[in-house]
Amino acid sequence: MTTQHTELLHESNAIRAIVQEALIASSVPSLQRQLKDALKEDVRDIVFDFQHARSIDSTGIGLLLAAKNSLAAQQGHLRLVNVPNKMFSLFKSMRLIDSLNVEPQGNTAERELEHAFEHAQVQAA
16 A cells, blocks of 8 residues: 655745655645645745655646645745656646746755755754
8 A cells, every 4th residue: 555645844934745655636635734724824835845756636736736826825935846757747748837836856956955954954953
């Protein structure tokens, strides 16, 4: 049995959502509730990390678009990082690369962000 949850890591006004295995219809309702709660707590930025993801469906894409719109209403930002090549191609074919700030796996800017995020966690501890 595969794990299809998404782990949320909170850091001040930001969330790093680590997608495990898939972002699909069966996992979206729980994640949607968690994200709505987080947005009530003044979260301004969400980074979805797809490093461990293998698939996404239309419900998962809908969740990402809804999260982007909710964040934009609060002057926040959404980014998708470490997106596998097949998923990156899907987002590209749907013309969502720019609107969802999609970054493929191996992006050096993402490595810099990861370092800054880890540094912030160490200082908070």
